[in-house]
Amino acid sequence: MRQEETMDKKQEKTMDEKSIDKTVEPLLKKAKEDGVETPWDRLESQGRQCKFGVLGICCKNCAMGPCRIIPSGERAQAGVCGADADTIAARNFLRIIAAGTSAHSDHGRSVVEAALALAKGDATDYEIKDEQKLISMAMDLGVNVERKDAKEILKDVAEACLKEFGRQEGELCYVKKAPLKRQEVWRKAGIVPRGIDREVVESMHRTHMGVDHDPEHLLLQGMRASLADGWGGSMIATDLQDVIFGTPEPVLGTANLGTLSQDEVNILVHGHEPLLSEMIVVAAQDTELLELAKSKGASGINIVGTCCTGLEILMRHGIPIAGNFLQQELTVSTGALEACIVDIQCIMPALSNAAQCYHTKLITTSRIAKFPGALHIEFDEKHALDKAKEIVRVAIENFPNRKAEKVKIPDEKMFHISGFSYETINYLLGGVYRASLKPLNDNIIGGRIRGVAGVVGCNNPKVKHDWVHVELVKELIKNDVCVLQTGCSAIALAKAGLMLPEASQFAGDGWREVCETVGIPPVLNMGSCVDNSRILIAASAMVKEGGLGDDISDLPVAGAAPEWMSEKAISIGQYFVASGVFTVFGVTWPTLGAEKTTEILFNRMEEIAGGKFAFESDPIKAAKLMIEHIDKKRKALGIDKARERVLFDMAARREL
Ligand code: BF8
Numbered sequence: 274m275r276q277e278e279t280m281d282k283k284q285e286k287t288m289d290e291k292s293i294d295k296t297v298e299p300l301l302k303k304a305k306e307d308g309v310e311t312p313w314d315r316l317e318s319q320g321r322q323c324k325f326g327v328l329g330i331c332c333k334n335c336a337m338g339p340c341r342i343i344p345s346g347e348r349a350q351a352g353v354c355g356a357d358a359d360t361i362a363a364r365n366f367l368r369i370i371a372a373g374t375s376a377h378s379d380h381g382r383s384v385v386e387a388a389l390a391l392a393k394g395d396a397t398d399y400e401i402k403d404e405q406k407l408i409s410m411a412m413d414l415g416v417n418v419e420r421k422d423a424k425e426i427l428k429d430v431a432e433a434c435l436k437e438f439g440r441q442e443g444e445l446c447y448v449k450k451a452p453l454k455r456q457e458v459w460r461k462a463g464i465v466p467r468g469i470d471r472e473v474v475e476s477m478h479r480t481h482m483g484v485d486h487d488p489e490h491l492l493l494q495g496m497r498a499s500l501a502d503g504w505g506g507s508m509i510a511t512d513l514q515d516v517i518f519g520t521p522e523p524v525l526g527t528a529n530l531g532t533l534s535q536d537e538v539n540i541l542v543h544g545h546e547p548l549l550s551e552m553i554v555v556a557a558q559d560t561e562l563l564e565l566a567k568s569k570g571a572s573g574i575n576i577v578g579t580c581c582t583g584l585e586i587l588m589r590h591g592i593p594i595a596g597n598f599l600q601q602e603l604t605v606s607t608g609a610l611e612a613c614i615v616d617i618q619c620i621m622p623a624l625s626n627a628a629q630c631y632h633t634k635l636i637t638t639s640r641i642a643k644f645p646g647a648l649h650i651e652f653d654e655k656h657a658l659d660k661a662k663e664i665v666r667v668a669i670e671n672f673p674n675r676k677a678e679k680v681k682i683p684d685e686k687m688f689h690i691s692g693f694s695y696e697t698i699n700y701l702l703g704g705v706y707r708a709s710l711k712p713l714n715d716n717i718i719g720g721r722i723r724g725v726a727g728v729v730g731c732n733n734p735k736v737k738h739d740w741v742h743v744e745l746v747k748e749l750i751k752n753d754v755c756v757l758q759t760g761c762s763a764i765a766l767a768k769a770g771l772m773l774p775e776a777s778q779f780a781g782d783g784w785r786e787v788c789e790t791v792g793i794p795p796v797l798n799m800g801s802c803v804d805n806s807r808i809l810i811a812a813s814a815m816v817k818e819g820g821l822g823d824d825i826s827d828l829p830v831a832g833a834a835p836e837w838m839s840e841k842a843i844s845i846g847q848y849f850v851a852s853g854v855f856t857v858f859g860v861t862w863p864t865l866g867a868e869k870t871t872e873i874l875f876n877r878m879e880e881i882a883g884g885k886f887a888f889e890s891d892p893i894k895a896a897k898l899m900i901e902h903i904d905k906k907r908k909a910l911g912i913d914k915a916r917e918r919v920l921f922d923m924a925a926r927r928e929l
């Protein structure tokens with residue numbers, strides 16, 4: 274369905290149009306009976322949504338407005354200040370990126386602060402789990418490691434990271450992790466980020482009334498701000514989380530609401546930062562708390578996650594993932610949650626009302642995020658485990674309040690293999706001593722693998738929950754495309770069973786042979802949304818490995834966010850595009866009312882940065898766009914000849 278059709282339609286959906294997840298229908302019915310509203314209900318009660326907002330051509334940046342441009346051209350062609358549709362849409366787009374960048378990067382800053390506290394001996398519940406990664410961070414940040422112990426190095430690394438946020442001039446250190454040619458592209462376009470905070474502040478300044486009005490100039494700043502996210506805040510978050518909590522390795526996990534327990538204390542962790550959830554995992558194994566749970570009639574403590582906080586503890590500990598973004602209120606509606614612990618981002622304000630319909634305690638924990646009606650227990654990294662125990666205790670004490678007649682836990686539970694960090698993929702392909710992406714490149718050149726796609730992002734009740742993700746990914750793997758995933762998209766595919774090695778039966782012959790030989794699933798879960806930085810590093814490593822050009826924009830790769838909803842998704846999409854990757858968005862596109870601005874994003878950006886956006890809401894058509902792009906790049910590399918079909922004998926397998 275095209276954007277114009279979705280825009281003109283009231284958002285009423287039959288149950289079949291709402292989700293492919295079998296837990297959704299029964300729990301939507303239960304939620305209704307219990308008086309809980311869900312995003313699907315609220316979308317319906319919105320009626321027709323604002324046409325100007327959907328097209329990106331309304332402006333409320335000053336009190337002469339709000340202004341809107343009438344697309345038919347009969348009336349207003351400019352806001353009161355004279356800004357036309359293109360200026361308004363470009364300004365709005367830049368503000369979206371600034372918000373997304375700040376969310377990822379402020380998360381990164383919290384991790385840096387915790388790391389600094391650990392290094393100074395003030396956060397004694399954390400430890401350094403990956404010293405090798407710490408050393409490699411030190412190298413990238415120009416930190417001298419000689420004659421220093423790990424904590425001293427961590428202190429200097431954390432302080433160097435803090436400088437990346439406040440840097441006023443020059444370039445972010447991590448820019449140098451990109452291929453040399455990519456760095457030159459950015460320098461030539463004038464979009465190398467200086468400091469993370471500076472790019473966000475400048476974006477807000479430029480979009481204030483009466484400052485920057487040239488759409489291309491505004492969108493160049495959008496690229497710069499987004500690069501401060503992908504190659505700055507997000508990458509710092511991923512790297513330091515790996516240092517403190519360990520770099521993920523393959524782990525067997527379970528997904529969906531069947532992971533909730535009938536007879537244990539159920540605790541849901543939701544949000545993005547793993548600083549507290551890591552400690553909740555530790556607290557749940559505390560003997561005293563387990564005894565307390567038993568004394569309250571529970572057989573144990575069951576931690577489950579949702580969204581990116583859930584992915585963080587899934588990737589490192591195999592903690593079950595109960596669902597993705599659109600399932601958060603449904604998880605509460607099971608009536609089986611003793612506590613829903615939230616930190617930051619992607620948490621529906623409506624959770625507060627949902628929790629009040631049951632015995633569930635909604636517990637907010639972040640200094641910057643409070644919800645009316647929730648219990649606030651503020652997290653503090655200096656007393657991390659004590660805080661986690663306090664929160665788990667509240668959940669346990671709440672167990673006797675669970676009402677059996679209000680509990681409905683669906684059976685759906687799917688196994689999956691997750692934990693594919695960049696380092697792990699390197700190791701799986703090349704072994705301990707020769708860890709490298711060479712086998713990946715060789716198989717792309719040889720044609721068994723057609724290319725690589727990053728499929729990421731959210732859910733959105735405007736489209737059938739999980740369906741767009743699953744259909745898009747199935748089409749890609751069927752066409753021999755290796756799929757890397759993060760965020761709620763990864764959770765969708767885990768629930769659908771595509772993250773098991775046996776799912777390689779759904780892949781084309783070439784990608785299936787490689788998956789079977791290496792023993793990996795055809796769809797690889799790389800983690801949370803800040804972990805999209807792992808995909809940037811993998812793409813850079815593919816370039817450095819050789820044989821596939823000398824820039825990310827030469828690679829046969831593409832990206833997609835088919836069910837996106839958040840500003841962070843646009844920021845991610847923009848840093849992929851600015852890094853040279855063709856990236857397709859579904860659902861809706863926020864500049865379609867502005868022809869010139871859309872033209873810059875969908876075409877001109879390719880001339881500037883080698884990547885561009887596209888909008889396609891149909892998953893099969895989106896997959897075809899990505900495959901066409903991959904084939905175009907294969908042709909440019911001269912590897913588009915008929916792709917060989919070789920049956921592997923043992924010698925060939927050993928070589929691979
Ligand atoms: O950062 S995919 S709904 S949970 S924004 Fe949010 Fe979107 Fe899920 Fe994680 Ni990412």
